Amino acid sequence: MHKSPIIELGGIQFDISIITMLFVSCLVVFVISKLATRNMSVENPGKFQNFLEWIIEFVQNQIAATMDLKKGRPFITLGVTLLMFIFVSNLLGLPFGIVFGYEHVEDATIFGRPIVPVVDAFNAAAASGNAHPHVEVAFWKSPTADISVTMGLAGLIFFMVHFLGISRNTKSYFKHYVKPFAALLPINLIEQASSLLTHGMRLYANIFAGEVLISVILKLAAVNAVGWIASIPLMMAWQGFSLFIGAIQAFVFMILAMVYISQKIDPQEDH
Template identity: 60%
Template sequence: MHESPIINVGFDIDLSVVIMLIVTCAIVFILAKMSIRNLSVENPSKLQNFMEWVVDFVQGLITSTMDYKKGRPFLSLGITLIMFIFVGNMLGLPFGLVFDYTNAASATFFGHPLTPVVEGLANGSHGVEIAWWKSPTADAAAAMGLALIVFVLVHYLGIVRNPKHYFAHYFKPFFFFFPINVIEQLSKLLTHGMRLFGNIFAGEVLIAVLLKMSAVWYGAIASVIGLVVWQGFSIFVGTIQAFVFTILAMVYISQSLETDEDH
């Protein structure tokens, strides 16, 4: 696997993740902006039709998890999550951007040395390959960051909008279940983020392995066939993971807002 372009500014920053998050945000913003240009009822554009389909799809996710009157304020959140994660999942599939650094002096970013290059060359490596382009969701910190946003929102809604049921559920069905219920909440955070990270990261690892196979003549044909098959499967996996992450977010929100009357 290739190294990440990490710099230290008192703490480590993975530049590839920062860059790819910005690229993902830009693509989602441009898609959203273009879809509402020249809105038409009689002759809607293909992008407008696509965005309307996304809105209807997310509305369906919300109504499947809670009463739509409660869930309507989270429609924008759901649309943003599913589009952001889908686009992020897809970015690492079509191509990669890898540079081989053999000189530590050239491996800098605005005066900050790339830590993996400096350490690798100091340990005797002839060159260090740095990957600048990848899916942001293939990074554990990015995936867990998305999960943490949902986690904080869910518990904020429970405490502010539904405090009686929120605090009571920690002691159900019995008082001594409190530690187990706390662990359950923490496990939701972990599985929510790591499921997304694990699936996308594994896909990019296999793509890297298949590309390595193409370096030798007898692996070229197999790697090309494997890449075509795996790229198609990765699109499917990336789409499913965007759906799973979003619907779980809606499920967790519905659980924080539910009352005894909802049962």
């Protein structure tokens, strides 16, 4: 697998590719939203407006299926944002990738700072007696193929969910942990922790696996002419399937967030 362009500033490591790709994802979602709301019309809505209205209606229906819509209406914007942002992030690594190869450790710098994984790889190669290492660094990839991004998103939802539970249904929130018996408190706590883990890991695992397979197909194309020919239908098929997976995983992440919220703000409902 390719290395990540990580540099260290003030003792803190920053992954430049993740920062860049998160900015690109936000920019794409902003542009789509701006185009959809630029010339809104009731009588003659444009294609982008129809697209955004369809997404809003879709998210509203999903929220209505998990909780009372009167309570869930304030979360429609959150659901739409999650759906669009994660879908765009899932697909950024599909069309192409930007990879730089380094033959000399002196060349592996960003803003004058050394790329940490490349330096480590060169040091490891020198220790093993490899005098001519070659290290590749990926600068363009799906940000959701990085576990720090998906767990960060899951963490934001996790803390928001529990804040809503404590602030809106304090008594029911704390009582939930000792239902139906106080002895089940440890199990209920483990359940909450596992929901955080699975929420982020599910998204990461699916997108990361997709990008790994794309890398394998690209390596097959570089073997010989037969591999190049065989890689074309494989890449086309996998690109199409990855588009489907990206949409499904964005939906799953969004709907799970809405379910977790409903369990805390609407505890009487049986979800």
